[in-house]
Amino acid sequence: MVDFLLSKSELHRIHEASLDILEKMGVEVKSGRGVKILEEAGASVDAETKYVKIPRELVKEALRQVPKVCRLCGRDPKFDMILDGEHVYLGTHVGATKVIDLETGERRDARKDDIVKQAILVDALEDINFMSTSMHAMDKPYAKWLHDYDAAVNNTVKHVRLEPPRAEEVNYLAKMAATVLGGEEILRKRPILSVLECTVSPLILEELQTDAGLEAAKLGIPIHMMPMPIIGATVPITLAGALALSNAQFLSFLTIIQLAYPGSPVIYAWDPSVIDMRTGGTGTSLPDAIRLGMYGIQLARYYGVPSYTPQPSTSAKLPDIQSGCEKALGALSLFLVKPDLFACGCVENWLTFSFEQLLIDVEIFRAVRRICSKMLIDDDTLAMDVILKVGPKGHFLAQEHTRRHLKDYWSPILTDVTSFEAWKARGGKTIVEVAREKVKKIIASHEPKHLDRDIKSRLDEIIKEAEMKKIP
Amino acid sequence: MSKDITKELMEAVLSYDKDVLANVVRKKLEMGMSALDVINALTFVLRDIGKKFEDGEIFLAELVSVGEIVKQVTSEILEPELKRAGGKRKTLGKVVIGTVHGDIHDIGKNIVASMLFAAGFEVYDLGADVPVEKFIEEARKHNADVIAASALLTTTMPVQKELSEAIRKAGLNVKYIVGGAPVTPEWAKEIGAAYAPDAVSAVEVVKKILGVKE
Numbered sequence: 076m077v078d079f080l081l082s083k084s085e086l087h088r089i090h091e092a093s094l095d096i097l098e099k100m101g102v103e104v105k106s107g108r109g110v111k112i113l114e115e116a117g118a119s120v121d122a123e124t125k126y127v128k129i130p131r132e133l134v135k136e137a138l139r140q141v142p143k144v145c146r147l148c149g150r151d152p153k154f155d156m157i158l159d160g161e162h163v164y165l166g167t168h169v170g171a172t173k174v175i176d177l178e179t180g181e182r183r184d185a186r187k188d189d190i191v192k193q194a195i196l197v198d199a200l201e202d203i204n205f206m207s208t209s210m211h212a213m214d215k216p217y218a219k220w221l222h223d224y225d226a227a228v229n230n231t232v233k234h235v236r237l238e239p240p241r242a243e244e245v246n247y248l249a250k251m252a253a254t255v256l257g258g259e260e261i262l263r264k265r266p267i268l269s270v271l272e273c274t275v276s277p278l279i280l281e282e283l284q285t286d287a288g289l290e291a292a293k294l295g296i297p298i299h300m301m302p303m304p305i306i307g308a309t310v311p312i313t314l315a316g317a318l319a320l321s322n323a324q325f326l327s328f329l330t331i332i333q334l335a336y337p338g339s340p341v342i343y344a345w346d347p348s349v350i351d352m353r354t355g356g357t358g359t360s361l362p363d364a365i366r367l368g369m370y371g372i373q374l375a376r377y378y379g380v381p382s383y384t385p386q387p388s389t390s391a392k393l394p395d396i397q398s399g400c401e402k403a404l405g406a407l408s409l410f411l412v413k414p415d416l417f418a419c420g421c422v423e424n425w426l427t428f429s430f431e432q433l434l435i436d437v438e439i440f441r442a443v444r445r446i447c448s449k450m451l452i453d454d455d456t457l458a459m460d461v462i463l464k465v466g467p468k469g470h471f472l473a474q475e476h477t478r479r480h481l482k483d484y485w486s487p488i489l490t491d492v493t494s495f496e497a498w499k500a501r502g503g504k505t506i507v508e509v510a511r512e513k514v515k516k517i518i519a520s521h522e523p524k525h526l527d528r529d530i531k532s533r534l535d536e537i538i539k540e541a542e543m544k545k546i547p
Numbered sequence: 548m549s550k551d552i553t554k555e556l557m558e559a560v561l562s563y564d565k566d567v568l569a570n571v572v573r574k575k576l577e578m579g580m581s582a583l584d585v586i587n588a589l590t591f592v593l594r595d596i597g598k599k600f601e602d603g604e605i606f607l608a609e610l611v612s613v614g615e616i617v618k619q620v621t622s623e624i625l626e627p628e629l630k631r632a633g634g635k636r637k638t639l640g641k642v643v644i645g646t647v648h649g650d651i652h653d654i655g656k657n658i659v660a661s662m663l664f665a666a667g668f669e670v671y672d673l674g675a676d677v678p679v680e681k682f683i684e685e686a687r688k689h690n691a692d693v694i695a696a697s698a699l700l701t702t703t704m705p706v707q708k709e710l711s712e713a714i715r716k717a718g719l720n721v722k723y724i725v726g727g728a729p730v731t732p733e734w735a736k737e738i739g740a741a742y743a744p745d746a747v748s749a750v751e752v753v754k755k756i757l758g759v760k761e
Contacts, residue, residue: 105651172701172729184731211701219701240702281651307608308654352606355658355746426728547702 077411081370086377089370092319093326094131096278101126102327105282108289109331116334126278127327134326137333143379145297145340147205148265150255151232151524156204158342158381158415165440166205167197168385168418169238169271173427174210175393177515182392182427185210187222189428192518193420194230196430199521202437205234207271209420209428218541220244224251224268225534230523236299238271240547241283242290245270247541249294254533255526263295271299271344274324276309280331288328292336299383300328301344302371306363308350314363318370321347342416344383345371348424359388359424360401365408372412383416384409385425387436392423394432394507402436406443431510438489445485489513552580556592563609565616572620582628586636589617589625590667597665601747607658614661638669640692640757643685643721645673647706652699655727658746659695666750668693679706679713686714691721693753696740698727708738715739722756724749 081089101118104110104127114120118129144159156164174185177192189210197206208223215222220239227235228251239245252268253259262268270291272284291298302321304310310317325343332339347367348357358364368384375382386409387402402419409417419436422429450456461476471477489506491498498504504512525531552575559571575585593613600610629636644660646653653675664670671689673681677696686694694714698704707725714723724741725734726749735742741756743749753759 173731184733213701240700275651279651283649305654308658312608350607352608353603355607355655547705 080412081373083377086374089315089319089322089374090377092315093323094134096320096323097129097134097327098131099128100278101128102278102280102324103127104280104285104327104331106280106285106289106331107282109280109282109285112331112334129327129330133334134330137326137330138378138380140333140337141329141341141378141380142338143381145342145381146266147234147236147269147297148267149205149233150228150267152265154204154233156234156415160376160379160381160413160415162415163410163413163417163444164204164415165202165417165419165437166234166236167193167203167207167209167420167433168388168425169207169209169236170425171210171421171428172213173423175422175427175429175431177430177511184213185428186214187212187226190223190226191230192430193428193433194227195518195521195523196433196514197233198231198523199517200434200437202441203233203419205236205416206231207236207238207418217545217547218247218538219547221247221251221538221541224248225538228252228255228267229526229531229534232524234267234269236269236271238273239287242286243546245287245290245294245296247537247546249291249296251534251537252296254537255530259294266295266297266340269297269299269342271301272328273301273303273346274328276302276304276324277320278324278327280324280328285328285331288332289335292332292339295339297340297342298332299342299344300325300332301346301383303346303348304367305357306347306349306367307352308357314367314370317347317367318374321345321367321371322374341380342383343371343375343378343380344385345375346385346425347371356390357424358390360386360390360405362404365405368405369408369412372409372414375414376412381416382414383418384414385418385421387417387419387439388424389422389432390424392427394422394429394435394510398422398432399435399439399506402432403439403443406436406439407446410443410447430514431507434510434514435489435506438487441485441488552588553592553595556588557595560589560592560596560613560617563612563616565619568616568620569624572624576624576628581634582625582632583634583636586621586625586629589621590638593617593665594667597662597750600665610665611658611661614664618664636669639667639754639759641669641671641689642693642695642753643671643673643682643689643691644695644697645677645682646675646697646699647703647710648676648678649706650698650700650703651675652727653697655699655746656695656697659697659726659743659749662746662750663695663753666754668753679710682710683713683717683719686719686721687717691719692757693722693724694719695724695726695749695753698725698730701729704729704734707734707740711738711740722753724752724756 147156212222304321348359349361386405389398389401391398420433559568743752
């Protein structure tokens with residue numbers, strides 16, 4: 076049995092340590108608005124260090140305020156996700172600036188048309204439940220995030236998540252989402268858009284991201300709050316300390332948001348990595364990064380807050396054996412602690428998007444979901460009737476029982492289990508090549524439900540307005 | 548250089564304890580060794596440490612720890628002593644380093660600064676969220692050979708370009724190097740900067756652009 080996870084009392088001890096950090100040391104809040112909100116609620120600003128010391132009662136109150144269930148909606152309600160700790164959804168991660176070109180195999184700056192392709196793929200794959208704009212429209216000089224969203228929302232009916240860097244982008248994105256839905260109030264009820272904002276380790280709430288979070292909360296847009304601790308460098312090398320410190324960052328951000336807008340939906344996200352003490356590189360799927368991610372999700376569940384992991388993740392530069400191993404380990408390990416949301420598709424930690432890897436990740440995730448599913452035992456699954464019927468020397472292929480259960484049968488989409496000769500006859504392709512062909516086929520054939528023309532033109536107007544203002 | 552001195556300093560450095568190193572250094576000065584000679588011996592030791600890191604004999608955390616204590620002992624004991632004696636320290640070059648304005652991610656920059664220091668450069672670390680003007684001002688003040696600018700966010704990368712333009716406008720005779728996770732060789736080329744993909748290669752690149760030969 077799994078006996079290496081944290082117990083409730085251990086989680087409580089970490090929680091108390093985080094509260095101690097916030098109460099005794101405090102956090103550096105770079106946002107003036109953030110400082111004011113905390114100060115007015117009773118936090119004290121150290122005269123010398125300017126760190127904001129947050130009394131534990133404020134944090135506990137924020138934990139009482141934050142919703143325990145959160146709904147992330149799709150443009151089509153069929154794809155709404157209920158984050159209640161009972162469901163597990165797969166999406167894509169944010170943050171890449173590069174893509175591995177589907178045609179040339181070269182790693183290059185991402186463009187808006189890559190995001191369009193990603194959206195079509197996400198829309199087509201039934202195992203993917205939501206879309207983060209994994210890439211960034213680096214070919215657009217201005218209003219990049221708006222272009223990102225435009226590419227996504229016009230090509231998938233599933234929920235879209237972005238990582239806007241400032242309040243201004245959040246505001247524009249909300250305007251776009253409200254346009255799609257037909258009003259700001261509908262967006263509040265049906266958040267088809269959510270945003271991810273990071274904290275900086277150790278103990279810094281950055282100005283722009285904090286203000287972006289506040290803007291999102293004001294508009295009722297769910298916020299994924301993500302510490303990105305580097306074990307051994309920006310948090311202690313021991314995981315207990317790393318956990319307590321990163322958690323303190325999340326709690327401080329959460330407290331600001333809940334004080335300003337009580338009841339704002341928040342998702343607790345964890346993106347830890349380990350510094351490689353030999354090269355200075357960072358690994359998001361080295362064992363301790365995976366462990367910290369698991370414990371982090373356990374903490375989220377301890378608080379009853381919806382959670383997100385960017386696993387399956389890899390530091391490999393392209394889809395290869397390393398990416399396969401790391402992703403499988405990350406996906407399986409994290410599945411044990413059941414976050415609400417997973418993400419796939421990136422290589423090089425979060426820096427590069429790979430279409431082929433996305434499909435391979437889907438295969439891995441489907442397998443993990445299957446491995447971690449409970450076996451049902453009843454008269455039908457025990458199959459005594461059919462066992463007795465077939466008897467020794469027979470087979471089960473032609474049995475009605477087998478045919479009836481084909482609907483629960485797990486079939487691979489990429490994994491090759493045929494003979495060497497059969498594989499060779501099909502061209503002797505690696506899984507990456509097979510994935511590439513499949514991806515191309517899906518992108519060429521899938522027809523997403525585009526936005527109505529007048530809505531699309533209104534989005535174009537919003538983008539044009541932002542471009543005139545030369546926002547990044 | 549006396550083998551005994553470097554051996555003693557190496558032992559002290561590898562204690563990772565500032566007081567231990569300070570005691571050894573003070574003892575050397577009391578025994579009549581010049582501050583300049585001690586600094587030279589320490590530089591020699593540091594390079595050896597750098598080599599140990601490259602060879603995988605010591606870890607990054609140990610390398611950075613060594614850098615920190617040597618830096619402290621140099622600035623607290625050796626440099627004042629050197630100044631008193633009217634001597635001048637010879638380094639591989641002066642580097643002004645920082646994370647650009649709007650960006651507070653500085654762990655990568657810190658590692659680069661440590662490695663440059665360990666390699667024998669004089670490093671002025673301006674911290675994070677450093678305005679363009681500050682880079683220029685400090686480079687001028689210290690007569691820097693190199694300005695190194697880090698950016699982790701796509702939103703702050705343009706500041707590396709602003710800095711490049713500011714360097715040109717100020718007419719500073721410095722080399723410019725950029726780094727950070729989203730930074731690419733193409734971007735560096737576009738803004739007229741040298742580029743290093745990680746901390747280890749940053750040292751090599753800085754040596755190369757300054758024409759340092761060992």
